[in-house]
Amino acid sequence: MTASLGEILLALLGLPLLLGFVRLVLGPSLPDRVVALDFMTAVAVAASGLWAIATDNPVFLDVAMVLALITFVGTVAFARYLERRGSS
Amino acid sequence: MIAFAVAVVGIAFMVIAGIGLLRMPDLPTRMHASSKAGTLGAALVLAAVALHFGDAAIAVRVAVVCVFLLLTAPVASHVIARAAYRTGVPLSPETVIDELEEHRCRGLARDEPPGDDPDSSASEGSERDRRKL
Numbered sequence: 001m002t003a004s005l006g007e008i009l010l011a012l013l014g015l016p017l018l019l020g021f022v023r024l025v026l027g028p029s030l031p032d033r034v035v036a037l038d039f040m041t042a043v044a045v046a047a048s049g050l051w052a053i054a055t056d057n058p059v060f061l062d063v064a065m066v067l068a069l070i071t072f073v074g075t076v077a078f079a080r081y082l083e084r085r086g087s088s
Numbered sequence: 089m090i091a092f093a094v095a096v097v098g099i100a101f102m103v104i105a106g107i108g109l110l111r112m113p114d115l116p117t118r119m120h121a122s123s124k125a126g127t128l129g130a131a132l133v134l135a136a137v138a139l140h141f142g143d144a145a146i147a148v149r150v151a152v153v154c155v156f157l158l159l160t161a162p163v164a165s166h167v168i169a170r171a172a173y174r175t176g177v178p179l180s181p182e183t184v185i186d187e188l189e190e191h192r193c194r195g196l197a198r199d200e201p202p203g204d205d206p207d208s209s210a211s212e213g214s215e216r217d218r219r220k221l
Contacts, residue, residue: 009099029115035115042161045153061134075167
């Protein structure tokens with residue numbers, strides 16, 4: 001069984017995910033981690049789009065839409081939390 | 089085939105954004121890399137999805153997701169950057185100018201009683217404040 005072109009592209013998308021994950025682990029501050037998480041969800045939105053191509057199933061676009069919505073709310077909530085908590 | 093070319097360009101943007109996120113020296117420069125290039129990369133990959141299916145309904149859905157990404161990414165980055173600056177996340181030592189800091193100094197100098205040199209003492213004080221934070 002040979003991998004389709006969509007699956008190869010999906011594998012390529014693992015590289016930015018990995019880079020974002022390294023930044024998430026390294027930190028050093030909490031906002032750095034939040035930015036890394038934000039970037040990783042952007043990668044996940046792209047991945048669900050590519051998954052829709054690889055499986056020929058456009059349902060996964062809804063997943064991308066919901067992910068994009070949720071990550072915005074999450075980031076704003078994190079920022080509120082950071083400002084309320086004060087200095088790190 | 090065009091769809092795959094667009095997807096490859098989008099993935100290339102995401103890889104560049106990831107490298108920037110990893111290699112840049114401080115938070116604002118990291119956000120500069122990740123939020124702009126990352127959003128463009130995701131939007132390009134979604135455009136590739138629309139091209140691949142070639143269906144109006146899917147194209148509309150992709151357009152909605154893209155508009156949503158392009159609307160929320162700047163707001164989210166702005167909010168995070170503001171929170172980080174206010175909580176005193178240190179900037180890179182190579183930073184040349186921090187104009188917001190100067191504005192904050194002027195605000196502090198106005199609050200201080202007159203007598204000592206407002207410029208130097210205020211900037212030192214706020215410098216100490218930020219380091220303490």
